[in-house]
Amino acid sequence: xxxxxxxxxxxxxxxxxxxxxxxxxxxxxxxxxxxxxxxxxxxxxxxxxxxxxxxxxxxxxxxxxxxxxxxxxxxxxxxxxxxxxxxxxxxxxxxxxxxxxxxxxxxxxxxxxxxxxxxxxxxxxxxxxxxxxxxxxxxxxxxxxxxxxxxxxxxxxxxxxxxxxxxxxxxxxxxxxxxxxxxxxxxxxxxxxxxxxxxxxxxxxxxxxxxxxxxxxxxxxxxxxxxxxxxxxxxxxxxxxxxxxxxxxxxxxxxxxxxxxxxxxxxxxxxxxxxxxxxxxxxxxxx
Numbered sequence: 001x002x003x004x005x006x007x008x009x010x011x012x013x014x015x016x017x018x019x020x021x022x023x024x025x026x027x028x029x030x031x032x033x034x035x036x037x038x039x040x041x042x043x044x045x046x047x048x049x050x051x052x053x054x055x056x057x058x059x060x061x062x063x064x065x066x067x068x069x070x071x072x073x074x075x076x077x078x079x080x081x082x083x084x085x086x087x088x089x090x091x092x093x094x095x096x097x098x099x100x101x102x103x104x105x106x107x108x109x110x111x112x113x114x115x116x117x118x119x120x121x122x123x124x125x126x127x128x129x130x131x132x133x134x135x136x137x138x139x140x141x142x143x144x145x146x147x148x149x150x151x152x153x154x155x156x157x158x159x160x161x162x163x164x165x166x167x168x169x170x171x172x173x174x175x176x177x178x179x180x181x182x183x184x185x186x187x188x189x190x191x192x193x194x195x196x197x198x199x200x201x202x203x204x205x206x207x208x209x210x211x212x213x214x215x216x217x218x219x220x221x222x223x224x225x226x227x228x229x230x231x232x233x234x235x236x237x238x239x240x241x242x243x244x245x246x247x248x249x250x251x252x253x254x255x256x257x258x259x260x261x262x263x264x265x266x267x268x269x270x271x272x273x274x275x276x277x278x279x280x281x282x283x284x285x286x287x
Contacts, residue, residue, distance in 0.1 A: 005050075010109075010281055013052035015043050016059055040068045044075045051079075054277055055106040058265060061087045063102050073104070081106040084113045091203045092117035093272040096125035097236050099206040101269065105276060109284055115276045127222060128200040131232045139226035147252045148245065149231040152212050159225065161195055162214060167222045168199040197222055204236045209262035212254045230257050238267040 005011045017039035047055055055076065063069045076083050085104040090097055105112045119125070137143055139162075140153030154162060157178070164174045171179055171194070180195075197220035198204050210216035214227040221228055228236075230252065234243060245257045 005052075010054065011050065011052040012054040012056070012277065013047060013050055014056045015046070016040075016057040017043060038068065040072045044072050047076070048079065051108075053108050054112075054280075055081065056104065056273055056277065058088075058101045058103045058269070058273070061100050061102045076106050079108075081108050082111050084111075086114065088114065088269065088272075090266050090269050091121075091124040092119055094119055094125055094268040095236075095238050095266040096127060096130045096203045097205070097207060097266060098203045099266060099269075101265070103269075103273060105273070105280075107280060109280075112280045113276070115272060115279060118272070124203055126201050127198055127204050127236070130204075130235050131228070132200070134229075134232060134235075136224060137226065137229055138224075142252065143229075143231075146231055148234065148243075148257070149229045150252055150254065151226045151229045152214070152254055154214060154226065158195075158214055162197075162220060162225045165195065165197045165220055167197045168202075169196060171195045194218070196220055198228075207233050207237050207262050209259040211262050212258045230254065230261065233258065233261045237261055237264055238269075239264075240267075 043057070059069075073083055073085065083104065083106045085102065087100050088103045090099040090101065103114060105114060134149060135143055135145075137149060137151050139151055139159065141151060143149035161171070161174060161178050164178055165171075166173055194217055195215050196218040198218050200222045205218040208217060211219050211233040212227055212230055214220050219227045219233075221232075230245075231241075234245070235241060239261075245260055246252060
């Protein structure tokens, strides 16, 4: 791997372990049994072998609750790295999505930190600013000029639920007959963020690997009677409007592409991390 770095250049290593073992979705099970659990130790091993000048990683905020993360940070500090690590709220950097990620920056060259936020609550990008210009689409359909503008179908019951949903609301707005059996139980009453429409004038909820499904979160379109399309989910992750996830002519399938979109680092967050690293190097050169 070291052969990929040209001599005389600053070496950057970006990587991370999969977030699933550290996610809130893992609560209730022993995450240490997950085969992905020790991969942060593997990342630490690679760092020790490559000895990069700069390191960056991001993960879910709950990663800090696990010993493997603290062992990872300790290994960086023992090796002489300066470490900055904080939760980052994506709307602060232009992403129209209420997503928080734990970002770590490390440098062997000197003190490092994330750049200051580029947006404030008054200037956060909204769902309306991001996806309202896309052509209308019906549930279960695919736009002829953009294969990624494809929406999942809805059963007759879920269409009734969609029609009864309002932007920013929840299944609490539905008549009793439309509520799922699990929601009628005491344990289901706290799950208000499923079967819901997002709001036009706010950032969207966090895009997940199942962001194309109405019942998987607050992924209902604000005004059209369907879940958001893959294109809309990608744009809320700040991918360019014409970004391709498959080769031209290949079939667009909801599940694999939804997984890629949900697992991705929001592009504008990645850009902000890149700017932080660039400004760090430029500051060292000018100092």
